[in-house]
Amino acid sequence: MILGQHSSKPWVAPSVKTPVKATVELPGSKSQTNRALVLGALATGESTIANPLIARDTQLMRDALTALGARVSAGNDALWRITPINASAIKTSSIAIDAGLAGTVMRFILPVAALTRGEVTIYGDERAKQRPIAPLIESLREIGVDIHAHRDSLPITIKATGEIAGGNTSLDASSSSQFVSALLLAAPRFTNGLALTDVGPKLPSRPHIDMSIAMLQDCGVAVNETINELGQTVWQIGKSQINARQWQIEPDLSNAAPFIGAALVTQGEVAIKNWPAQTTQAGDYLRQLIDLWGGSWKFTPVGLQVTGPNRLRGIDVDLGDYGELTPVVAAICALASEPSVLRNIEHLRGHESDRLAALTENLAAVGIECHADSDSLHINPQSTDRNSSAKTWQSYEDHRLATAGALIGLVIEGIEIDDIGATTKTMANFPLLWQEMLVRPST
Secondary structure (H helix, E strand, C coil): CCCCCCCCCCEECCCCCCCCEEEECCCECHHHHHHHHHHHHHCCCCEEEECCCCCHHHHHHHHHHHHCCCEECCCCCCEEEEECCCHHHCCCCEEEEECCCCHHHHHHHHHHHHCCEEEEEEECCCHHHHCCCHHHHHHHHHCCCCEEEECCEEEEEEEEECCCCCEEEEECCCCCCHHHHHHHHHHHHCCCCEEEEECCCCCCCHHHHHHHHHHHHHCCCCCEEEECCCCCEEEEECCCCCCCCEEECCECCHHHHHHHHHHHHCCCEEEEECCCCCCCCHHHHHHHHHHHHCCEEEECCCEEEEECCCCCCCCEEECCCCHHHHHHHHHHHHCCCCCEEEECCHHHHHCCCCHHHHHHHHHHHCCCEEEECCCCEEEECCCCCCCCCCCEECCCCCHHHHHHHHHHHHHCCCCEECCHHHHHHCCCCHHHHHHHHHHCCCC
Protein backbone atom coordinates (compact mmCIF):
# COMPACT_ATOMS: atom_id res chain seq x y z
CA MET A 1 0.00 0.00 0.00
CA ILE A 2 1.30 3.45 -0.93
CA LEU A 3 1.90 5.78 2.02
CA GLY A 4 -1.24 7.80 2.59
CA GLN A 5 -3.34 5.60 0.31
CA HIS A 6 -6.44 4.36 2.11
CA SER A 7 -7.94 0.94 1.56
CA SER A 8 -11.14 0.76 -0.48
CA LYS A 9 -12.70 -2.22 1.31
CA PRO A 10 -13.02 -3.16 4.99
CA TRP A 11 -10.25 -5.11 6.67
CA VAL A 12 -11.41 -8.04 8.76
CA ALA A 13 -9.44 -8.00 12.01
CA PRO A 14 -8.04 -11.43 12.89
CA SER A 15 -9.27 -13.09 16.09
CA VAL A 16 -7.47 -15.56 18.33
CA LYS A 17 -8.55 -18.28 20.75
CA THR A 18 -5.17 -18.76 22.42
CA PRO A 19 -2.73 -16.39 24.14
CA VAL A 20 -0.63 -14.26 21.80
CA LYS A 21 3.09 -14.94 22.18
CA ALA A 22 5.42 -12.93 19.96
CA THR A 23 8.38 -10.61 19.61
CA VAL A 24 7.66 -7.37 17.76
CA GLU A 25 10.08 -4.91 16.18
CA LEU A 26 8.48 -1.52 15.69
CA PRO A 27 9.44 1.28 13.29
CA GLY A 28 10.95 4.50 14.61
CA SER A 29 9.25 7.24 16.58
CA LYS A 30 7.24 9.70 14.51
CA SER A 31 7.65 12.42 17.14
CA GLN A 32 11.42 12.08 17.25
CA THR A 33 11.80 11.71 13.48
CA ASN A 34 9.84 14.87 12.64
CA ARG A 35 11.59 16.92 15.32
CA ALA A 36 14.97 15.70 14.08
CA LEU A 37 13.99 16.66 10.52
CA VAL A 38 13.05 20.19 11.59
CA LEU A 39 16.20 20.68 13.66
CA GLY A 40 18.33 19.27 10.85
CA ALA A 41 16.77 21.69 8.38
CA LEU A 42 17.62 24.63 10.67
CA ALA A 43 21.07 23.41 11.76
CA THR A 44 24.51 24.73 10.87
CA GLY A 45 25.63 21.67 8.91
CA GLU A 46 24.67 18.20 7.74
CA SER A 47 22.76 16.00 10.19
CA THR A 48 21.88 12.32 9.97
CA ILE A 49 18.87 10.36 11.21
CA ALA A 50 19.34 6.65 11.87
CA ASN A 51 16.26 4.39 12.03
CA PRO A 52 13.81 7.11 10.91
CA LEU A 53 10.13 6.36 10.71
CA ILE A 54 9.02 5.88 7.11
CA ALA A 55 5.31 6.70 7.10
CA ARG A 56 2.92 9.29 5.74
CA ASP A 57 3.56 11.91 8.47
CA THR A 58 7.33 11.80 8.07
CA GLN A 59 7.08 11.70 4.29
CA LEU A 60 4.97 14.87 4.42
CA MET A 61 7.55 16.55 6.69
CA ARG A 62 10.41 15.56 4.38
CA ASP A 63 8.53 16.90 1.38
CA ALA A 64 7.71 20.15 3.20
CA LEU A 65 11.30 20.81 4.24
CA THR A 66 12.56 19.91 0.78
CA ALA A 67 10.14 22.43 -0.73
CA LEU A 68 11.58 25.04 1.64
CA GLY A 69 15.14 24.35 0.49
CA ALA A 70 16.49 21.54 2.66
CA ARG A 71 17.84 18.32 1.16
CA VAL A 72 16.97 14.95 2.67
CA SER A 73 18.69 11.99 1.07
CA ALA A 74 16.37 9.27 -0.19
CA GLY A 75 18.98 6.64 -1.02
CA ASN A 76 19.04 4.81 2.31
CA ASP A 77 15.88 4.25 4.35
CA ALA A 78 17.93 3.33 7.42
CA LEU A 79 19.99 6.55 7.39
CA TRP A 80 18.82 9.93 6.16
CA ARG A 81 21.18 12.83 5.56
CA ILE A 82 19.82 16.35 5.95
CA THR A 83 21.42 19.41 4.37
CA PRO A 84 19.93 22.50 6.03
CA ILE A 85 17.79 25.13 4.34
CA ASN A 86 19.63 27.88 2.49
CA ALA A 87 16.92 30.51 2.16
CA SER A 88 19.01 32.75 -0.08
CA ALA A 89 19.31 29.96 -2.64
CA ILE A 90 15.55 29.55 -3.08
CA LYS A 91 14.54 30.79 -6.52
CA THR A 92 10.80 30.00 -6.37
CA SER A 93 8.69 32.91 -5.12
CA SER A 94 5.62 30.76 -4.40
CA ILE A 95 5.71 27.39 -2.58
CA ALA A 96 2.80 25.06 -1.71
CA ILE A 97 3.13 22.52 1.10
CA ASP A 98 0.79 19.61 1.80
CA ALA A 99 0.46 18.95 5.55
CA GLY A 100 -1.98 16.06 5.08
CA LEU A 101 -3.54 15.30 8.46
CA ALA A 102 -0.24 15.63 10.33
CA GLY A 103 -0.37 17.99 13.29
CA THR A 104 3.41 18.14 13.51
CA VAL A 105 3.65 19.25 9.87
CA MET A 106 0.85 21.82 9.85
CA ARG A 107 2.17 23.40 13.06
CA PHE A 108 5.96 22.89 13.08
CA ILE A 109 6.36 24.03 9.49
CA LEU A 110 4.87 27.52 10.04
CA PRO A 111 7.88 29.18 11.75
CA VAL A 112 10.28 27.23 9.55
CA ALA A 113 8.52 28.58 6.45
CA ALA A 114 8.69 32.11 7.83
CA LEU A 115 12.49 31.78 8.05
CA THR A 116 12.71 31.27 4.27
CA ARG A 117 11.86 33.75 1.50
CA GLY A 118 8.81 34.13 -0.70
CA GLU A 119 5.17 33.18 -0.32
CA VAL A 120 4.48 29.80 1.30
CA THR A 121 1.01 28.24 1.43
CA ILE A 122 0.26 25.28 3.70
CA TYR A 123 -2.82 23.17 2.97
CA GLY A 124 -3.96 19.71 4.04
CA ASP A 125 -6.66 17.06 4.22
CA GLU A 126 -10.24 18.16 4.80
CA ARG A 127 -10.19 17.04 8.45
CA ALA A 128 -7.00 19.07 9.02
CA LYS A 129 -9.07 22.24 8.64
CA GLN A 130 -10.85 21.30 11.88
CA ARG A 131 -7.68 20.81 13.91
CA PRO A 132 -6.88 23.73 16.25
CA ILE A 133 -4.15 26.12 15.17
CA ALA A 134 -5.46 29.65 15.83
CA PRO A 135 -3.37 30.29 19.01
CA LEU A 136 -0.17 29.50 17.12
CA ILE A 137 -1.14 31.78 14.23
CA GLU A 138 -1.78 34.69 16.62
CA SER A 139 1.50 34.11 18.43
CA LEU A 140 3.44 34.10 15.16
CA ARG A 141 1.82 37.39 14.17
CA GLU A 142 2.83 38.84 17.51
CA ILE A 143 6.51 38.04 16.90
CA GLY A 144 6.58 39.51 13.42
CA VAL A 145 5.36 36.87 10.95
CA ASP A 146 3.17 38.02 8.06
CA ILE A 147 0.66 35.18 8.15
CA HIS A 148 -2.81 34.85 6.65
CA ALA A 149 -5.29 32.06 7.35
CA HIS A 150 -8.76 31.18 6.16
CA ARG A 151 -10.90 31.37 9.33
CA ASP A 152 -7.80 30.71 11.46
CA SER A 153 -7.26 27.33 9.81
CA LEU A 154 -5.78 25.77 6.70
CA PRO A 155 -4.96 26.90 4.10
CA ILE A 156 -2.40 29.26 5.64
CA THR A 157 -0.18 31.62 3.66
CA ILE A 158 3.07 33.12 4.97
CA LYS A 159 4.91 35.96 3.27
CA ALA A 160 8.40 35.05 4.38
CA THR A 161 11.25 37.55 4.60
CA GLY A 162 13.98 35.21 5.82
CA GLU A 163 13.78 36.24 9.46
CA ILE A 164 11.46 36.32 12.47
CA ALA A 165 11.85 39.13 14.98
CA GLY A 166 10.90 36.97 17.95
CA GLY A 167 10.77 38.39 21.47
CA ASN A 168 7.89 38.04 23.92
CA THR A 169 4.67 36.22 23.10
CA SER A 170 2.02 34.13 24.82
CA LEU A 171 -0.53 31.55 23.79
CA ASP A 172 -3.12 29.14 25.15
CA ALA A 173 -1.74 25.65 24.50
CA SER A 174 -4.62 23.78 26.15
CA SER A 175 -5.78 22.36 22.81
CA SER A 176 -2.32 21.21 21.64
CA SER A 177 1.18 21.10 23.08
CA GLN A 178 2.43 21.22 19.49
CA PHE A 179 1.92 25.01 19.51
CA VAL A 180 4.71 25.25 22.09
CA SER A 181 7.01 22.78 20.35
CA ALA A 182 6.56 24.54 16.99
CA LEU A 183 7.86 27.81 18.42
CA LEU A 184 10.60 26.31 20.59
CA LEU A 185 12.15 24.25 17.78
CA ALA A 186 12.62 27.32 15.57
CA ALA A 187 13.26 29.89 18.32
CA PRO A 188 17.10 29.77 18.20
CA ARG A 189 16.86 31.26 14.70
CA PHE A 190 14.68 34.23 15.77
CA THR A 191 16.49 37.57 15.71
CA ASN A 192 15.63 38.33 19.33
CA GLY A 193 15.17 34.78 20.54
CA LEU A 194 11.91 33.89 22.24
CA ALA A 195 10.17 34.27 25.60
CA LEU A 196 7.00 32.17 25.39
CA THR A 197 4.32 32.09 28.09
CA ASP A 198 1.57 29.48 28.19
CA VAL A 199 -1.57 31.29 29.44
CA GLY A 200 -3.96 28.34 29.06
CA PRO A 201 -5.80 26.60 31.92
CA LYS A 202 -3.93 23.32 31.37
CA LEU A 203 -1.09 21.98 29.25
CA PRO A 204 -1.76 18.59 27.63
CA SER A 205 0.83 16.10 26.39
CA ARG A 206 3.67 17.57 28.40
CA PRO A 207 6.09 14.73 27.47
CA HIS A 208 6.09 15.99 23.88
CA ILE A 209 7.32 19.41 25.01
CA ASP A 210 9.96 17.69 27.13
CA MET A 211 11.06 15.81 24.02
CA SER A 212 11.38 19.06 22.03
CA ILE A 213 13.44 20.66 24.80
CA ALA A 214 15.70 17.62 25.20
CA MET A 215 16.37 17.48 21.46
CA LEU A 216 17.13 21.22 21.36
CA GLN A 217 19.58 20.75 24.22
CA ASP A 218 21.18 17.87 22.32
CA CYS A 219 21.85 20.42 19.56
CA GLY A 220 23.57 22.79 21.99
CA VAL A 221 20.59 25.12 22.52
CA ALA A 222 20.00 26.43 26.04
CA VAL A 223 16.34 26.35 27.10
CA ASN A 224 15.29 28.09 30.31
CA GLU A 225 11.92 27.13 31.84
CA THR A 226 10.39 29.02 34.77
CA ILE A 227 7.03 29.56 36.45
CA ASN A 228 5.92 33.21 36.69
CA GLU A 229 4.01 34.91 39.50
CA LEU A 230 0.69 33.82 37.94
CA GLY A 231 1.72 30.17 37.93
CA GLN A 232 2.21 30.15 34.16
CA THR A 233 5.03 28.31 32.43
CA VAL A 234 7.55 30.50 30.60
CA TRP A 235 10.19 29.19 28.17
CA GLN A 236 13.13 31.36 27.11
CA ILE A 237 15.56 30.66 24.27
CA GLY A 238 18.19 33.11 23.08
CA LYS A 239 19.34 33.49 19.49
CA SER A 240 21.89 30.75 18.91
CA GLN A 241 23.02 28.21 16.38
CA ILE A 242 21.49 24.75 16.16
CA ASN A 243 24.35 22.30 15.95
CA ALA A 244 24.18 19.50 13.41
CA ARG A 245 23.78 16.11 15.02
CA GLN A 246 23.67 12.38 14.40
CA TRP A 247 20.23 11.24 15.58
CA GLN A 248 19.39 7.69 16.62
CA ILE A 249 15.60 7.31 16.57
CA GLU A 250 13.96 5.08 19.18
CA PRO A 251 11.11 2.67 18.39
CA ASP A 252 7.74 4.42 18.50
CA LEU A 253 6.45 3.50 21.95
CA SER A 254 2.94 4.85 21.36
CA ASN A 255 2.67 2.50 18.39
CA ALA A 256 3.58 -0.32 20.78
CA ALA A 257 0.22 0.10 22.54
CA PRO A 258 -1.88 -2.31 20.42
CA PHE A 259 0.84 -4.98 20.51
CA ILE A 260 1.15 -4.68 24.29
CA GLY A 261 -2.63 -4.76 24.41
CA ALA A 262 -2.58 -8.08 22.56
CA ALA A 263 -0.66 -9.65 25.44
CA LEU A 264 -2.95 -8.11 28.04
CA VAL A 265 -6.33 -9.07 26.53
CA THR A 266 -5.32 -12.65 25.59
CA GLN A 267 -3.29 -13.51 28.71
CA GLY A 268 -0.31 -13.69 26.39
CA GLU A 269 3.28 -12.57 26.26
CA VAL A 270 4.69 -9.97 23.85
CA ALA A 271 8.21 -8.56 23.73
CA ILE A 272 8.81 -5.13 22.18
CA LYS A 273 12.36 -5.03 20.83
CA ASN A 274 14.81 -2.27 21.80
CA TRP A 275 12.57 -0.49 24.31
CA PRO A 276 14.75 2.32 25.75
CA ALA A 277 15.48 2.30 29.47
CA GLN A 278 15.14 6.10 29.54
CA THR A 279 13.07 8.17 27.12
CA THR A 280 10.94 11.29 26.78
CA GLN A 281 8.33 9.45 24.71
CA ALA A 282 4.79 9.58 26.08
CA GLY A 283 4.37 5.90 25.19
CA ASP A 284 6.66 4.90 28.06
CA TYR A 285 3.66 5.51 30.33
CA LEU A 286 2.36 2.16 29.09
CA ARG A 287 4.61 0.48 31.65
CA GLN A 288 2.64 2.11 34.49
CA LEU A 289 -0.65 1.20 32.85
CA ILE A 290 0.40 -2.44 32.51
CA ASP A 291 0.82 -2.56 36.29
CA LEU A 292 -2.60 -0.98 36.86
CA TRP A 293 -4.28 -3.50 34.54
CA GLY A 294 -2.71 -6.32 36.56
CA GLY A 295 -0.15 -7.34 33.96
CA SER A 296 3.61 -7.46 34.38
CA TRP A 297 6.65 -6.30 32.45
CA LYS A 298 10.41 -6.61 32.62
CA PHE A 299 13.43 -5.54 30.63
CA THR A 300 15.27 -8.37 28.88
CA PRO A 301 18.20 -8.39 26.45
CA VAL A 302 15.59 -8.24 23.66
CA GLY A 303 13.61 -5.29 25.01
CA LEU A 304 10.43 -4.93 27.09
CA GLN A 305 8.62 -8.19 27.78
CA VAL A 306 4.94 -7.86 28.71
CA THR A 307 2.83 -10.62 30.24
CA GLY A 308 -0.94 -10.42 30.39
CA PRO A 309 -2.84 -11.01 33.65
CA ASN A 310 -5.26 -13.81 34.42
CA ARG A 311 -7.81 -11.10 35.19
CA LEU A 312 -7.63 -7.76 33.37
CA ARG A 313 -8.57 -5.03 35.85
CA GLY A 314 -10.37 -1.79 35.19
CA ILE A 315 -8.46 1.47 35.69
CA ASP A 316 -9.18 5.10 36.60
CA VAL A 317 -6.42 7.30 35.17
CA ASP A 318 -5.59 10.83 34.08
CA LEU A 319 -4.39 10.67 30.47
CA GLY A 320 -3.92 14.41 30.00
CA ASP A 321 -0.21 13.98 29.31
CA TYR A 322 -0.67 10.76 27.34
CA GLY A 323 -3.74 11.45 25.21
CA GLU A 324 -2.38 9.74 22.08
CA LEU A 325 -2.61 6.42 23.94
CA THR A 326 -6.33 6.84 24.65
CA PRO A 327 -7.89 4.90 21.73
CA VAL A 328 -5.93 1.70 22.44
CA VAL A 329 -6.18 2.18 26.21
CA ALA A 330 -9.95 2.44 25.78
CA ALA A 331 -9.96 -0.76 23.71
CA ILE A 332 -8.04 -2.63 26.43
CA CYS A 333 -10.41 -1.29 29.09
CA ALA A 334 -13.39 -2.39 27.00
CA LEU A 335 -12.14 -5.98 27.33
CA ALA A 336 -11.40 -5.77 31.06
CA SER A 337 -13.39 -7.34 33.90
CA GLU A 338 -14.30 -4.03 35.58
CA PRO A 339 -15.38 -0.50 34.58
CA SER A 340 -12.76 2.12 33.72
CA VAL A 341 -12.59 5.91 33.57
CA LEU A 342 -10.12 7.80 31.33
CA ARG A 343 -9.89 11.42 32.44
CA ASN A 344 -8.61 14.85 31.33
CA ILE A 345 -8.74 14.10 27.61
CA GLU A 346 -11.07 16.78 26.24
CA HIS A 347 -8.28 17.98 23.93
CA LEU A 348 -8.68 14.73 21.94
CA ARG A 349 -11.79 16.17 20.31
CA GLY A 350 -9.42 18.20 18.11
CA HIS A 351 -7.08 15.41 17.01
CA GLU A 352 -7.23 13.44 13.75
CA SER A 353 -10.86 12.79 14.71
CA ASP A 354 -13.05 13.69 17.65
CA ARG A 355 -11.66 10.70 19.49
CA LEU A 356 -14.10 10.80 22.41
CA ALA A 357 -17.13 10.74 20.12
CA ALA A 358 -15.56 8.16 17.79
CA LEU A 359 -14.63 5.77 20.59
CA THR A 360 -18.09 6.06 22.15
CA GLU A 361 -19.74 5.29 18.82
CA ASN A 362 -17.42 2.43 17.87
CA LEU A 363 -17.57 0.66 21.23
CA ALA A 364 -21.33 0.95 21.33
CA ALA A 365 -21.54 -0.48 17.80
CA VAL A 366 -19.74 -3.67 18.89
CA GLY A 367 -21.83 -4.01 22.05
CA ILE A 368 -19.65 -2.33 24.69
CA GLU A 369 -21.11 0.37 26.92
CA CYS A 370 -19.19 3.63 26.75
CA HIS A 371 -20.13 7.25 27.27
CA ALA A 372 -18.22 10.53 27.21
CA ASP A 373 -18.68 13.60 29.36
CA SER A 374 -16.90 16.92 28.91
CA ASP A 375 -13.39 15.55 29.46
CA SER A 376 -13.60 11.81 30.19
CA LEU A 377 -14.54 8.41 28.85
CA HIS A 378 -16.50 5.95 31.00
CA ILE A 379 -16.31 2.33 29.89
CA ASN A 380 -18.37 -0.47 31.44
CA PRO A 381 -17.49 -3.85 29.93
CA GLN A 382 -19.76 -5.64 32.44
CA SER A 383 -22.84 -4.35 30.62
CA THR A 384 -21.95 -5.63 27.18
CA ASP A 385 -23.52 -7.54 24.36
CA ARG A 386 -20.47 -8.70 22.46
CA ASN A 387 -22.69 -10.60 20.05
CA SER A 388 -23.94 -7.31 18.67
CA SER A 389 -24.59 -7.63 14.96
CA ALA A 390 -22.97 -4.28 14.12
CA LYS A 391 -19.31 -5.13 13.64
CA THR A 392 -18.01 -2.28 11.49
CA TRP A 393 -15.33 -0.18 13.21
CA GLN A 394 -15.06 3.32 11.79
CA SER A 395 -11.53 4.72 11.61
CA TYR A 396 -12.51 8.31 10.76
CA GLU A 397 -9.13 8.55 8.96
CA ASP A 398 -7.50 8.22 12.42
CA HIS A 399 -4.58 5.82 12.70
CA ARG A 400 -5.00 5.23 16.43
CA LEU A 401 -8.70 4.43 16.10
CA ALA A 402 -7.85 1.87 13.42
CA THR A 403 -5.29 0.09 15.64
CA ALA A 404 -7.75 0.15 18.55
CA GLY A 405 -10.25 -1.65 16.32
CA ALA A 406 -7.67 -4.30 15.46
CA LEU A 407 -7.18 -4.97 19.17
CA ILE A 408 -10.92 -5.28 19.80
CA GLY A 409 -11.03 -7.74 16.90
CA LEU A 410 -8.61 -10.10 18.63
CA VAL A 411 -11.35 -10.93 21.15
CA ILE A 412 -14.60 -10.09 19.33
CA GLU A 413 -14.87 -12.03 16.10
CA GLY A 414 -15.88 -10.43 12.84
CA ILE A 415 -14.75 -6.85 13.46
CA GLU A 416 -14.35 -5.06 10.13
CA ILE A 417 -12.29 -1.88 10.09
CA ASP A 418 -13.53 0.40 7.35
CA ASP A 419 -10.13 1.94 6.54
CA ILE A 420 -7.05 0.14 7.85
CA GLY A 421 -5.04 2.36 5.46
CA ALA A 422 -5.36 5.15 8.04
CA THR A 423 -2.54 3.43 9.93
CA THR A 424 -0.04 4.48 7.23
CA LYS A 425 0.04 7.84 8.99
CA THR A 426 2.56 6.46 11.50
CA MET A 427 2.97 2.76 10.57
CA ALA A 428 3.32 1.99 6.90
CA ASN A 429 2.89 -1.77 7.38
CA PHE A 430 0.62 -2.19 10.40
CA PRO A 431 -1.52 -5.05 8.96
CA LEU A 432 1.64 -7.03 8.18
CA LEU A 433 3.12 -6.43 11.65
CA TRP A 434 -0.19 -7.43 13.22
CA GLN A 435 -0.43 -10.66 11.24
CA GLU A 436 3.21 -11.51 11.94
CA MET A 437 2.61 -11.06 15.68
CA LEU A 438 -0.06 -13.75 15.52
CA VAL A 439 2.11 -16.35 13.76
CA ARG A 440 5.61 -15.71 15.10
CA PRO A 441 6.63 -17.13 18.47
CA SER A 442 8.31 -15.01 21.13
CA THR A 443 12.11 -15.26 21.51
